Amino acid sequence: MVGGRSAAGHHPAGMACGRRHEPTLARMMRALVTVVVGAVVTGVVIGLLPGITADGPWAVPAVAIVLGVFAAVLRPLLVTLLSAIGWPGVVAGWIVVQSLLVWVALQVTPGIHVDGFWPAFWASWLGAILMTIGLWLVTAGQQGVATRHLLRVNRRFRRSVPPTTVPGVIMIQIDGLSAPLARWAIEAGNLPTIGRWLRSGSHTLTKWHARMPATTPASQAGLLHGASDRVPAFRWYEKPAGRLVVTNHPADSALVESRLSDGRGLLADGGVSVSNVFSGDASTSLFTMSTLRGRRPGPARYLSAYLLDPFGLTRSLVLAAGEIVKELHQARRQRLRQVEPRMHRDWRYVLLRGATNVLLRNLNLTVIAEQIMRGAPTVFCDLVDYDEIAHHAGPARPEALASLDGIDGVLAVLEEVAAAAPRPYRFVVLSDHGQSQGATFRQRYGLTLEDLLAGELPGEDLVVAAGGNLALVYFPRLPGRATVEELEQRFPQLLPALTGHPGIGWVMVRSGRDGPVVLGRDGRRRLRDDHVDGADPLAGFGPHAADDLRRHDSLDHTGDLVINSLWDPVAGEVAAFEELIGCHGGLGGAQERPVLIHPRDFAVPGPLTGADAVYRVLCGWLEQTGCRTPRSLIRRG
Template identity: 85%
Template structure:
């Protein structure tokens, strides 16, 4: 009741401002303004659900056109039927609707900012039909939220600084505990999600890689490539196979319901899903999110300027593409993900896995521990708080698991430090048949004219100065290459390490890269489509800094620093008995937990019991 009253009051104030500013609309008195605000609210509540259904059936053209004109149509009807209001025609109402939507979004944000439960109440109202139609069950469901790029050390720090109050409360009350795990190289989202969701991280050697036989570069954030890779990963028994829901992931985990997921986006039926149509046409959906995204863009411009004026180092130029991307990920996508997860919870989904990329994107460009990156965690934590409230009204009890896929390590980029890219350095040695696939501070190098895996001896014969140049460069920590005589060998500036027996000549090139470095490289040497050369940047164990081979201040992919230290926050009674080395190990633990609570069948067993 209070929410409705606040909405009417703000709506009346906005309507008065709009009528005062725009020609073609007039009101006899304040009562007419108040009346039209009430009429518009009633029309929206009654007609908008019907319009969502109708326009969804028409298709994308109907939904997009509806988003543009529906609010204008409702405003025009409200103005026409309200006594004491004069309007020249539809277009006056159309422009009034957009100005009003912007002012209403700002007004409600100002009035409701910081108020407990506002977003939750809206989500519950939007999904009230499921509260009536979905029968309850005692079988718990599990909500798995991946905070992309968040390391365990930074999680602890963010809890202390108050950026993750919900997770902090869970840990302090003893409902949850925090476990650090090791992300095996490559520490990337596709590789980790291949493990987390399918238990098959060994099919993904990097974020991008070259396949010699078809002669193509595979980039896992492209839908067609993500679908190709998932076809190699899937055995039909992924993490979400038994009625689970995949939201905003790279791979689906064999979920029967896959939404906003890269690998399945092209396999969807044509036309918009109802959840997306509802979000677009909801006044608390896209229009409001666009207004808030504009605010996020203004904040980004201010924060980037502040970094420049303060001389913060390392830093990078944050161009207009990232400015728009930040608005999209930190507001639009986050709000859409929240809407989708809440709906699935009210439908009684047994398991949901969603990747929230907000922090990762900002950390790439600003730095993983910078104020703007930490501030993004406030918004993510707010999502967790809202989902916790939604769970209290859902048809089944829900448990929450929060995890990351990798961390991030910081440092000035290779190009910033040395004035050239890694590809420039390699091509400067006379190579004209090379593909350099870089991701973070890891690069896979392929000699495209030579089939299969090229050996050290072949490289030395064709390009005798290449390996000495690479290993002697200050920005390169080590180079792995396959030798005909010694198998996989790791080369450094003052020595080498033979991986088959860990024999070291001179100075160990893996010294300082952590206790898992040799095992990670032994594994990586066996992966399909790994590079002829595998190159890792420098790592300073004192500062924890690396030098990314792409233009990102915060990076991940190779070895060195917090990028290898993701986090797992889980209910305390769900035990982790062994060290978690690699995302495949985490997959097994997650599957075990789902089986334990009864929302996943064991291999070959009966499917989980669904809500009645």
């Protein structure tokens, strides 16, 4: 069924359309609950803080009502004014705007007495924290609260944006989610919204193969630009320029996108990129790494509104604090239960989890909801919550799976917001790669890959660019690609030391005579014709391994040595060259098997190998819906 609602009030077919009209009684009950919670919070704040008194109990709900009216009337005006001032105005406004509103409300409400501004300042912050907790407890974290808030703050678009019947497409990337784990999470109830779509028959689940390197930059170069062959790893060294490129640095990602873009990326024709590495040639690019440096210095209005709204940043900070407490408990539980493999989760990750799992997720939700209400034809957003937790806790661990509940909540809210949008929307959910688990190389052997190489090459100048369980090794003083013959002559013990190490699965190197060859402990594979001497070093690494390595050998700036860690098919584990329990980038395990969940009437023409193939399918779907102009028509025009 396309359009329409299920008995539960949802749109089961990936197309949400029409405008929601909430019953008057429901609105009145919601307002009453808010007033009651506000009155209770106000009473607690007045009772706890010195400098604020009330003549009687009747004054407490009165000030709560006055504050609510002031906030509804004055805050939008203040957001506009402070946004015009710029970042100083927005930051200062976030600190004092709510305090000013509280102070004025306390001043004008009969029966309330306040001794100056500072009691009101502290009352505003304590009240915001208690109000967040109180509403969460009363609503039990129901998504409808967030939906109503987003519809309210974007109500101007409901009046000003003309409706259309041309469907838009919302593409949400769940970073790092493998197809096997996605199926498991659906069955376990961690992804109930996606599960409902699949059970209703509106959507179907397709797995695809992420070619090596299975990283976000490489996959997004393919998904958003159809050019994954321009990204050989998460980080790599470019010999001609003597430069290390790291794709999560804005300057480097902008450089790489300049090589990818032909002006016809996935999000051309008015699309929106949110929190991605590359923009896909979107006309609107928000929190996207490759376009950060080119942004105007002032804050956009949507960001100002988020910062100045108590339901925005202040609420998110409270929830982020809760996420931090949860992380401390879960890390301690892993230690007490002696879960293996595990890693030390230091304070930097603790703060990062709060930022990604709450602050960034809520900000992304706010931004996407606004773009939906503006009627954007296409939106592509990368949600990194699961990937970040899976790196540190393990991809199948309870805390990683629990993060999928929050991502599913985002999908549920967006589905409801889209029901009130000026156009119908189709939802596509996909991942860029999976993750594989295992104790790290250093945990297993007491040294890093760099230490192992330095032991064989004392004093030698080399660059090791590791990402997950894949490492590219460069010899900067040797021009071009170093050959196996040259390395055997210069460093005769190097390749035997690497291939003989138990933590190394295979090493790929170029031969001047035979082209690319893969070396293992007990054998050698010539990729030109797949001739194997001894034991095949790629045995067990999957049916795509040889093709992936042939392709990787042809990429610009690949390493002189391409090194993959061990893959233990019995334990299902790899050994990351970084200090990450869950990793991706090389071969072995579920890291190569991302997922694509799409409306059933969006056809997939056969197996999908590589992100470029997924890009072509996505472009076809956008052309099918009318959101994208086919290349043939552009050339003809």
